[in-house]
Amino acid sequence: MTIHFSFLVKLIALVSSATRKIYEEYFIMIFTDTHTHLYYEQDLEKQTQLMERCFENGVNRLFLPNVDVASIAMIDGLIEKYPDNCFAMAGLHPCDVKEDYLSVLDEIYQSIAPRKIYAIGEIGIDLYWDKTTLGIQQDAFHKQIAWAKALGLPIVIHCREAFDEVFEVLESEKDEKLRGIFHCFTGNVAQAKQAIDLNFYLGIGGVVTYKKAGLDAVLSEIPLSNLVLETDSPYLAPVPFRGKPNESSYLIYIAQKLADIYQKPVSEIAEVTTANSVKIFGV
Numbered sequence: 001m002t003i004h005f006s007f008l009v010k011l012i013a014l015v016s017s018a019t020r021k022i023y024e025e026y027f028i029m030i031f032t033d034t035h036t037h038l039y040y041e042q043d044l045e046k047q048t049q050l051m052e053r054c055f056e057n058g059v060n061r062l063f064l065p066n067v068d069v070a071s072i073a074m075i076d077g078l079i080e081k082y083p084d085n086c087f088a089m090a091g092l093h094p095c096d097v098k099e100d101y102l103s104v105l106d107e108i109y110q111s112i113a114p115r116k117i118y119a120i121g122e123i124g125i126d127l128y129w130d131k132t133t134l135g136i137q138q139d140a141f142h143k144q145i146a147w148a149k150a151l152g153l154p155i156v157i158h159c160r161e162a163f164d165e166v167f168e169v170l171e172s173e174k175d176e177k178l179r180g181i182f183h184c185f186t187g188n189v190a191q192a193k194q195a196i197d198l199n200f201y202l203g204i205g206g207v208v209t210y211k212k213a214g215l216d217a218v219l220s221e222i223p224l225s226n227l228v229l230e231t232d233s234p235y236l237a238p239v240p241f242r243g244k245p246n247e248s249s250y251l252i253y254i255a256q257k258l259a260d261i262y263q264k265p266v267s268e269i270a271e272v273t274t275a276n277s278v279k280i281f282g283v
Contacts, residue, residue, distance in 0.1 A: 121156025
């Protein structure tokens with residue numbers, strides 16, 4: 001039996017707090033990982049184990065960002081196995097924007113029509129590894145935002161050491177069609193509010209569990225209604241797995257940290273962030 005997740009989220013949101021407790025006893029909490037590269041694991045047995053651990057922890061919805069041409073087939077392979085749980089994006093990661101980016105973009109764009117895509121991502125600007133490609137990263141970013149607007153899709157932004165540059169692009173593209181997720185948000189309060197004003201949700205991952213990151217202080221000034229959960233697996237594992245390969249099943253540790261920050265039950269964190277993901281992706 002396939003659970004219609006968006007219906008269940010809306011149903012639970014409508015009931016009283018007392019009735020909600022009853023629902024929570026009979027329904028598994030629905031967690032949504034809005035950003036995972038679980039498909040990188042190409043050992044099918046290990047991949048199955050990763051998915052089984054997700055289901056054991058209530059992580060039933062996984063959104064898969066594309067990074068390059070090669071990742072398209074890997075994403076499709078995982079979705080073929082778990083069509084009710086895994087959802088594809090299409091895009092060129094800024095670190096993969098090279099001299100041949102125009103032809104690569106064309107190949108990725110051609111892959112969209114025959115497939116069901118829920119976002120354009122992950123796209124953006126990354127100046128951590130190579131600042132010399134800023135110009136072509138900006139151009140690729142603009143072009144992929146245009147795809148999203150034409151297709152009526154959200155974008156999922158990768159931003160590393162490039163807040164000013166990313167916001168410059170977003171401000172120039174600002175309109176009623178621009179929307180999405182600021183993936184792996186690690187900025188300050190002002191940057192968080194600017195992203196929200198531009199119609200973006202903040203993707204919160206394992207970094208929120210790192211003591212020196214200071215993200216908990218930032219989120220204390222940002223409503224839960226502006227957040228979604230993510231792991232970015234296999235990267236950025238939350239405490240107590242920091243330094244080890246991350247996996248989507250660890251999303252519950254991120255949810256628990258948000259529960260501590262907002263002084264709310266984990267079930268409410270799951271409910272609100274999954275409802276937000278439904279608003280963004282339409283599924």
